[in-house]
Amino acid sequence: MELAQRLQRIPPYPFREIAALKSKMIAEGKEPIDFGIGDPDMPTPGFVIDALYEAANDPETHPYDESGFGIPEYKEAVASFAKRRFGVDVDPDGEIQSCIGSKEALVHIIWAYIDPSDVVLVPDPAYSVYKVQTTWCGGAPFPMPLTMDNGFLPDLDAIPRSVAKAAKLMFLNYPNNPTGAVAPLEYYEKAVAFAKEYELLIVNDCAYSEVAYDGYTPCSILQVDGAKDVAIEMHSLSKTFNMTGWRVGWAMGGAEYVEALSKCKSNVDSGTFMAIQRAAIGALNRFEEWVPEMQGEYQARRDALIDGLNSLGWELEKPKAAFYVWLPVPPGYTSESFATALLRDCMVLAIPGAVYGEFGEGFVRMSLTLKGDDKVGQIQQAIANMKANLDLSW
Numbered sequence: 001m002e003l004a005q006r007l008q009r010i011p012p013y014p015f016r017e018i019a020a021l022k023s024k025m026i027a028e029g030k031e032p033i034d035f036g037i038g039d040p041d042m043p044t045p046g047f048v049i050d051a052l053y054e055a056a057n058d059p060e061t062h063p064y065d066e067s068g069f070g071i072p073e074y075k076e077a078v079a080s081f082a083k084r085r086f087g088v089d090v091d092p093d094g095e096i097q098s099c100i101g102s103k104e105a106l107v108h109i110i111w112a113y114i115d116p117s118d119v120v121l122v123p124d125p126a127y128s129v130y131k132v133q134t135t136w137c138g139g140a141p142f143p144m145p146l147t148m149d150n151g152f153l154p155d156l157d158a159i160p161r162s163v164a165k166a167a168k169l170m171f172l173n174y175p176n177n178p179t180g181a182v183a184p185l186e187y188y189e190k191a192v193a194f195a196k197e198y199e200l201l202i203v204n205d206c207a208y209s210e211v212a213y214d215g216y217t218p219c220s221i222l223q224v225d226g227a228k229d230v231a232i233e234m235h236s237l238s239k240t241f242n243m244t245g246w247r248v249g250w251a252m253g254g255a256e257y258v259e260a261l262s263k264c265k266s267n268v269d270s271g272t273f274m275a276i277q278r279a280a281i282g283a284l285n286r287f288e289e290w291v292p293e294m295q296g297e298y299q300a301r302r303d304a305l306i307d308g309l310n311s312l313g314w315e316l317e318k319p320k321a322a323f324y325v326w327l328p329v330p331p332g333y334t335s336e337s338f339a340t341a342l343l344r345d346c347m348v349l350a351i352p353g354a355v356y357g358e359f360g361e362g363f364v365r366m367s368l369t370l371k372g373d374d375k376v377g378q379i380q381q382a383i384a385n386m387k388a389n390l391d392l393s394w
């Protein structure tokens, strides 16, 4: 059966191919040190599992969530988190929508607003969903380059006026996947002013808002006065609480945009399992005690990887947030050839930066999430393999 044209227009989901390559190596008895997919390797905290157990034993959680936006207690817990964490007031009644992970919300906000030919401003490199779903809807993604020179923050002044005027949506994502960059509040202030001038909606992807180091606290775009007029922000429990498989998150922002998302969702899915929403309340309520432990674990790995790479000749700063190292490839390599050399000669799996867009060329992404025991030991082994087997002529 021939696929629909819209599905033919998009490439396969990139990680499916990388996962297949890894499986092939394992079948051949060669298990690489896997810095590939950014999927937390630690278990969900016990107190969240306990909350799920209790909730799942209550038959009231078993039917459809007919509330549409999420159960009131979940939206209250989200509003309380937003106040405690970012100091922002979000109305549980109309400004919050529970989501089946933030990916689902990112997809549906595009379906809510984008018609064929509509322009969407998309960072490049970026998480694939923004561009792919825009294309899927027949829209026109316009790349905003993230480069070392601009600190991996889109240069809003470089966007042609005609493009900015035509654009309906702009995606931002900080802490950033794949570059590990962060956005200061002043950047969000500028972005909100830009969105007001050109009458577009900012979708701020905050999936990594709690994965941060050295006491740095990433901000929310909603901390900018008047941001709700032009912004919706996507959050997730996936990375914060090691809950990627649970599929739970939320959108918060201007009521008009939350309503549009809700209309879209209500015609596609039937909400998040209510027991999972209750477990998510258990997670958010104990956020303050849990998060330092999670951050400390990744920080130790970040330090081991950056210190090791710098000992090989790189001059990298330590990323302040997210669990990615965005590594410039040494002279003479492309992102693809360097990732291949890492895998073939060093048993190190990293993702070629070009997977994330044209401006990802010249980099590979290394995720600090690692399966197996002794993560720091694995990182040190990877560095030793690179030292022994790579020709690094700087």
Ligand SMILES: Cc1ncc(COP(=O)(O)O)c(C=O)c1O
Residues within 6 Å of the ligand: 038, 100, 101, 102, 103, 104, 127, 173, 176, 177, 205, 207, 235, 236, 237, 238, 244, 248, 249
């Ligand atoms: C930038 C970014 N946004 C959103 C997501 C989606 O996360 P989830 O759907 O698990 O909340 C991911 C997952 O890797 C991501 O990297």
